[in-house]
Amino acid sequence: MKKHFKKVMISFFSLAFILTFTSTFKVNAATGSWHNTTISGCQVRVWTDYSRYTSSATSIDTYAETNGKCGTIDYKAAIYVTGEGRVSSVQSGYFANRTPIKYFYFSNMPNINRGFNIVESHFELYKxxxxxxxxxxxxxxVDR
Structure with a gap:
C-alpha cells in the first residue's frame, strides 16, 4: 500500500511541476488598455496575438475593438518601432465593434527582420x- 501511495504522490507532484513549468513560459495574446477618443464615452483598445515574437513568427496579427459606444469609425493601422516610426504598410477600413484581424507580415517589414526591436500596433481613428x-x-x- 505504501508503494502505491508513493507512486501516486510522485506522479501527482511530477504532473504539478510540469503544468507549472510549461505555463510559466507560455506566451499569450496581449490586449492593451482602453483609449479614450473625442467622442463622449467611446473607447478603443488593441489586441495582438502575442506579446513577444521570435524568429519562428511570420506576422503580427492585430485588431482594434470598441466598447460599443462609438458608432462606425474609420481606422488606419500600422506597426511602429519605438523611436523610429512606422515600419509596415498602412491597412485601413471601418468598423463599429471590432476590425477584422490585420496581418502584418515580417517579410514586408525589412527594418525589423533582424535583431531586437520594441514595437507597437497602432490604430489612428477617424469619424x-x-x-x-x-x-x-x-x-x-520582436526578437528576430
Whole structure:
C-alpha cells in the first residue's frame, strides 16, 4: 500500500511541476488598455496575438475593438518601432465593434527582420473624416 501511495504522490507532484513549468513560459495574446477618443464615452483598445515574437513568427496579427459606444469609425493601422516610426504598410477600413484581424507580415517589414526591436500596433481613428484619437497595443518585443 505504501508503494502505491508513493507512486501516486510522485506522479501527482511530477504532473504539478510540469503544468507549472510549461505555463510559466507560455506566451499569450496581449490586449492593451482602453483609449479614450473625442467622442463622449467611446473607447478603443488593441489586441495582438502575442506579446513577444521570435524568429519562428511570420506576422503580427492585430485588431482594434470598441466598447460599443462609438458608432462606425474609420481606422488606419500600422506597426511602429519605438523611436523610429512606422515600419509596415498602412491597412485601413471601418468598423463599429471590432476590425477584422490585420496581418502584418515580417517579410514586408525589412527594418525589423533582424535583431531586437520594441514595437507597437497602432490604430489612428477617424469619424466623418475628422481625427478622433488613436489606440496602441501594449509594448511588443520582436526578437528576430
Amino acid at each position: 466623418n473624416g475628422s481625427f478622433i484619437g488613436a489606440a496602441s497595443s501594449d509594448t511588443l518585443i
